[in-house]
Amino acid sequence: MVLRHARAARRSAFTALGALVLAGLPCAAAADPTPVAGPAPGAAQTLGADRPSPHLLAALRRDLRLDEAQASERLVNEAEAGTRAGRLRNALGDRFAGAWVRGRTAEELTVATTDAKDAPAIEAEGATAKVVGRTLAALEAAKAKLDAAAGRVETLDTPVWYVDVPENRVMVQATSQEAGTAFVKAAGLEGEDVGIRMTTVRPRLLQDITGGDAFYIDGSARCSVGFSVTRGEQAGFATAGHCGRPGATTTGYDRTAQGTFRASTFPGEDMAWVATGDQWTPTPDVRAQEGQEVQVTGSAQALVGASVCRSGSTTGWHCGTIEQHDTSVRYAEGRVDGLTRTTVCAEPGDSGGPYVAGAQAQGVTSGGSGDCTSGGTTFYQPVNPILGDFGLTLTTATAQTTPGRQDDGAEAWTAGRVYEVGTTVTRDGVRYQCLQTHQAQGAWAPAGTPALWQRL
Secondary structure: OEEOOOOHHHOOOOOOOOOOOOOOOOOOOOOOOOOOOOOOOOHHHHHOOOOOOHHHHHHHHHHHOOOHHHHHHHHHHHHHHHHHHHHHHHHHHHHEEEEEEEOOOOOEEEEEEOOHHHHHHHHHOOOEEEEOOOOHHHHHHHHHHHHHHHOOOOOOOOOEEEEEOOOOEEEEEEOOHHHHHHHHHHOOOOOOOOEEEEOOOOOEEOOOOOOOOEEEEOOOEEEEOOEEEEEOOEEEEEEOHHHOOOOOEEEOOOOOEEEEEEEEEOOEOOEEEEEEOOOEEOOOEEEEEOOEEEEOOEOOOOOEOOEEEEEEOOOEEEEEEEEEEEEEEEEOOEEEEEEEEEOOOOOOOOOOOEEEEOOEEEEEEEEEEEEOOOEEEEEEEEHHHHHHHHOOEEOOOOOOOOOOOOOOOOOEOOOOOEEOOOOEEEEOOEEEEEOOOEEOOOOOOHHHOOOOEEEO
């Protein structure tokens, strides 16, 4: 979000996470018959991993201790893995138990299943097969019981719980064994292999100073711009819900009038959007550091194990990896579900700022623990639920096109809608299944984006 007059040097930036074209499973359908001029773009091209910002590469080199070639290779491998994991998830159906990347350059994709007979199909996609005892759906159902119990019992001494996909179990972080055991019992999960990990750390919200570009709420509190968005003709930006309530007014980094909170959810979720005045123009930029920018091209959700970077004015530009999606966190101010846990450091003031995996928007800073001197853990509110819940469209560097003919009857693909993995749509008489959770961009129609859609 930039102010038209005197803003060029302050605009924000981010770059690319991508993937290569993937061979389909043996059961995959043939290529889309729609004529295409030249080969369809690979995942790296679609998601921007083939053209990463030098500022993103520099941060990955510093924080993940990679050389430039390794950082570039990692971005492409992560995006390629996202498409392959999506194909395998759709093919395995109820047997799917999760997917994640590992290795210095994210060269190893592992896909878990509850049926050993799936191993050949997984390995045919270049992934490592892991046979486990519980499906992802079963793990998510167990976590849902903890979520429900958290509405009945106090969870200050069990501040974090999540599905640990690589370990195929639900984990609870607790300040004591007794507190963890009591929480598990309250959820009716005794004897169901729920892990309890001792911790002395309590996550906190990160609101006091700015992350990304600063904005001020009701003339006092400060937070950070996440991503530029639009709702119809109205421009604005997404940020954290704990930054302000509906109706709160905002001023920009330069203290000029900016906008108003149109919607905000906290606790439960940590999401909000601010509608801005005409003098503020939405851009796809995220600030890597002063005078340097990276641009977002979409919002394809990254896998567990993928690299992710965030912008914050308190601590600057830092990177780490994704540890878990769908994490529940008990702050002193209330519980928030559906957060993503990362190894990126942050400090008070970085709240609301953007997280990016390559060029793909991931979420906005919610809270965390630790600092950028000794290291820490942070949690972000995923961006796709913000876009979907509030009816927002992410501002991207991807060229927008007018959607073509939609089909009557079955659900038609629509630009601006958030699609989850496995969703089926029609486009020009052809059915497609979503491979990676994302908001549909006008230039990302299914026929031309095999990284995001598989023809059925």
